[in-house]
Amino acid sequence: MSIDRRHFLGLAGLSALAFAARPSLDGLEGPASDERAPAGTRWAMIVDPKKCLALDGCTRCIAACHTAHNVPLIGERRHEVKWIWKERFERAFPSDENAYTEEALKGKLLPVLCNHCENPPCVRVCPAKATWKREDGIVMTDWHRCIGCRYCMGACPYGSRSFNWDDPRGHMGATPASDYPTRTKGVVEKCTFCEERLAKRQRPLCVEACPEAALVFGDLNDPKSQVRDLLRTRHSIRRRPELGTQPAVYYVI
Amino acid sequence: MRDRSFIVAGLVLFLGLVTFPVWYNVAARTDPGAPALARPSAAGVRLLRRGESARLLASEPSCVAPREYMRASHMRLLTEWREDVVRRANRSYVAYDGHRYEKSFTGTCLTCHGDKAQFCDRCHTYAGVSPTCMDCHVTAVVTP
Numbered sequence: 575m576s577i578d579r580r581h582f583l584g585l586a587g588l589s590a591l592a593f594a595a596r597p598s599l600d601g602l603e604g605p606a607s608d609e610r611a612p613a614g615t616r617w618a619m620i621v622d623p624k625k626c627l628a629l630d631g632c633t634r635c636i637a638a639c640h641t642a643h644n645v646p647l648i649g650e651r652r653h654e655v656k657w658i659w660k661e662r663f664e665r666a667f668p669s670d671e672n673a674y675t676e677e678a679l680k681g682k683l684l685p686v687l688c689n690h691c692e693n694p695p696c697v698r699v700c701p702a703k704a705t706w707k708r709e710d711g712i713v714m715t716d717w718h719r720c721i722g723c724r725y726c727m728g729a730c731p732y733g734s735r736s737f738n739w740d741d742p743r744g745h746m747g748a749t750p751a752s753d754y755p756t757r758t759k760g761v762v763e764k765c766t767f768c769e770e771r772l773a774k775r776q777r778p779l780c781v782e783a784c785p786e787a788a789l790v791f792g793d794l795n796d797p798k799s800q801v802r803d804l805l806r807t808r809h810s811i812r813r814r815p816e817l818g819t820q821p822a823v824y825y826v827i
Numbered sequence: 828m829r830d831r832s833f834i835v836a837g838l839v840l841f842l843g844l845v846t847f848p849v850w851y852n853v854a855a856r857t858d859p860g861a862p863a864l865a866r867p868s869a870a871g872v873r874l875l876r877r878g879e880s881a882r883l884l885a886s887e888p889s890c891v892a893p894r895e896y897m898r899a900s901h902m903r904l905l906t907e908w909r910e911d912v913v914r915r916a917n918r919s920y921v922a923y924d925g926h927r928y929e930k931s932f933t934g935t936c937l938t939c940h941g942d943k944a945q946f947c948d949r950c951h952t953y954a955g956v957s958p959t960c961m962d963c964h965v966t967a968v969v970t971p
Contacts, residue, residue: 644965706914714913714914716913718909718913752933753933753934753965754965755933756963758959773916773918
């Protein structure tokens, strides 16, 4: 069987057309299903300010966290490094969404930490992919990969990230905690929700250290968890809700 | 070609100077052998398997990979562990002999190889490398 030129050219043109049209057919099968069902865990923390304020001037959560994680103690405020710290209510909640409900908290010091946002702005801006959101919601930082550009610090609306302006080893005890690394100069660090403890099925250190049980930690995806129970029964607020970051740290009032 | 003698003499002198380190080492009988490393102190880090006693574990020295592999490629293994733990939250390592270990530099490696100066540093100095691992990872005190 032979094929003439006209026939061949026609077939070639049709093939090229079919090849080019192929991608446009993909859309007909419906949108790609990106949204996965909320499987697994979604870690979250609840702060109960009333319980926290019961012990005046208590900083045990901060001490427990900063000692175990080798967070340097730097006097100079511009250079300080902090994972969990106390902030005045008006500074932590500047939007003043529920002015009269929150009246009792005005001027009070509340514990604040990384919110492990559902939409973390720090992750969006990191050019090195050194910070990312894990499947369980924890916003992690890979200190090996951090290049110290501090974009994430600029993006975080909560000031949860600290930069090591100096070698942190010079700002801690002679023997740092041996089972956790220190950081180096030029690296950004923050709270990790104690992911190294969660891997061993232990609760975060701040939660364990609180004598008033003002911090509650748990899985948001588990309807029977204590955090879900608290969120169901108490009125809760989050920091800067208008930004749409969806923090995983709630304050029940 | 009147300068031939000068040129040849210069070349010989140059070659002699360039190869001086070789001559010197031959003459001085310098030992280029590998540095002596501290023996691992204990073997008890791998996770116990069901029905195993801790005593059996202590009497049986083993590493996460054969010695030859560790000598040549421990840095590759450590990098893999690092990526697994930090970025994939995968902390369990099954060694070539079936034993399970925690992927941890301070928690697993240093439990046996605790003497940084006599173990890590000796070879790193010999090889002329300066890894940055210990800038952050604490080697001073090891709590098993």
